[in-house]
Amino acid sequence: MHSRGSDAYTDAPHPSHEVALTIANEMEEEPPHAQSSKSTEVNDWKGIRRMLCSTYVNLLLLCSPIALWATVMGWSSTSIFFLNFFPIIPLAYLLGLATEEVSIRTGEVVGGLLNATFGNAVEVILAVVGLQKNMVELVQASLLGSVLSNMLFVLGLSFFLGGLKHKQQTFNTSAVSANSGLLLLSALSLSLPTTYASLVPHTRNELAMSHGAAVGLAVVYIQFLWFQLKSHTHLFKDVDDSTEQVQLHAGTALGVMAAITLIVSLHSELLVGAIEGTVHSTGMNERFIGVILLPIVGNAAEHITAVTVAMKNRMTLSVGIAMGSSTQIAVFVVPVTVLVGWLMGVSMDLNFDIFEVVVMVMTVLIVVELVRDGTSTWLEGSMLLVAYFLVGVGCWHFPLPDSATAPTKVVTSATTTAAPPLAALAPRVSTPPRAASVSRSRSKR
Numbered sequence: 001m002h003s004r005g006s007d008a009y010t011d012a013p014h015p016s017h018e019v020a021l022t023i024a025n026e027m028e029e030e031p032p033h034a035q036s037s038k039s040t041e042v043n044d045w046k047g048i049r050r051m052l053c054s055t056y057v058n059l060l061l062l063c064s065p066i067a068l069w070a071t072v073m074g075w076s077s078t079s080i081f082f083l084n085f086f087p088i089i090p091l092a093y094l095l096g097l098a099t100e101e102v103s104i105r106t107g108e109v110v111g112g113l114l115n116a117t118f119g120n121a122v123e124v125i126l127a128v129v130g131l132q133k134n135m136v137e138l139v140q141a142s143l144l145g146s147v148l149s150n151m152l153f154v155l156g157l158s159f160f161l162g163g164l165k166h167k168q169q170t171f172n173t174s175a176v177s178a179n180s181g182l183l184l185l186s187a188l189s190l191s192l193p194t195t196y197a198s199l200v201p202h203t204r205n206e207l208a209m210s211h212g213a214a215v216g217l218a219v220v221y222i223q224f225l226w227f228q229l230k231s232h233t234h235l236f237k238d239v240d241d242s243t244e245q246v247q248l249h250a251g252t253a254l255g256v257m258a259a260i261t262l263i264v265s266l267h268s269e270l271l272v273g274a275i276e277g278t279v280h281s282t283g284m285n286e287r288f289i290g291v292i293l294l295p296i297v298g299n300a301a302e303h304i305t306a307v308t309v310a311m312k313n314r315m316t317l318s319v320g321i322a323m324g325s326s327t328q329i330a331v332f333v334v335p336v337t338v339l340v341g342w343l344m345g346v347s348m349d350l351n352f353d354i355f356e357v358v359v360m361v362m363t364v365l366i367v368v369e370l371v372r373d374g375t376s377t378w379l380e381g382s383m384l385l386v387a388y389f390l391v392g393v394g395c396w397h398f399p400l401p402d403s404a405t406a407p408t409k410v411v412t413s414a415t416t417t418a419a420p421p422l423a424a425l426a427p428r429v430s431t432p433p434r435a436a437s438v439s440r441s442r443s444k445r
Helices: 015-028 032-038 044-052 056-073 077-103 108-118 121-132 136-165 173-199 205-231 250-273 275-282 286-311 315-344 354-371 378-397
Strands: none
Touching: 044 077, 044 250, 056 077, 056 250, 077 108, 077 121, 077 250, 077 275, 077 286, 121 136, 121 250, 121 286, 121 315, 136 173, 136 286, 136 315, 136 354, 136 378, 173 205, 173 315, 173 354, 205 315, 250 275, 275 286, 286 315, 286 378, 315 354, 354 378
């Protein structure tokens, strides 16, 4: 989910946790003296109830048992896909809240690492499941989509709706500058292997380049956490000085995290397994599912949070959620996915499709230009929303390499050798196939 340590443009590391507390407080409306008397009390059942009742999005949890029943009864792939799609949205939100409960008890650095790790657990789980099925291009598309949805859709909608209510809004430019630099660095890390593979198609060095870039990005992100949470915390402070109260005991919070992670893993496995049938039955292609649909799973709750606080004229927090989440995906989740693929023996690299890299670079440049002055208006939000619409149209009409005939690139055996001739797929490419564990089409190059 997108959650997260780098969303800390405020004292609260996890924005969805703050919104949960706000909604819960509005529901109970206890007088100040009563709240202070209960501030030290921790009741696990009450804390879990507050988490479950904090947003109507949690009603989507009702789809979870139906999704399992649909799988057992052999319903259509489209039904299984969407029934497993919807419950992951509130599960990602609840996982973020449980993670925050644990991070409150730790130091800022450990808490930031927890939020970065488990706050993005849904994206990582979906990526790992995709890699297990050798759907490398789908994994790449979903990671790219998570970055784009935060930078274009969430930030654009926040600017637009906030601008309609407030003529001009301002936010912290120092914090924005740090995230902008990291996003530009991530765009460079995608551009180099992709460009290399296009210009020097007779080697496989882009995989080694990707491994080196992944390690470099991970190191930079750890440095960014220290910069944000220790050495330059003043740059990431918001005007809000609200404090966080513990809702669950540590053991209960850890148990909730473990249970939600297992449930998310199950739904992710069923969701990814139904993609091929969904592509055939609905006409949607894998690129559209990866770039547009899958990012909603882990980010929906935070999307609502960012827009809500923007309309309350708290743009520093809103921009922090949008750009911070993008930064975590681009500089943390992407390299982690590459390293996990390395350990699994899957050729998950940063050699993305040229179409995806161009979209990524142009998106970062547009966003950096619009936020550099520290002000926002509804017109800037409209620009970002139109840009996201154009990306969606492009993804709808530009499928992944072989989705027209084989929507998913699944290899059932590590020793598979009956791959189609590359000359038949792309006459101008004459590279040898990838490692035997993965059979990826390079027609897109």
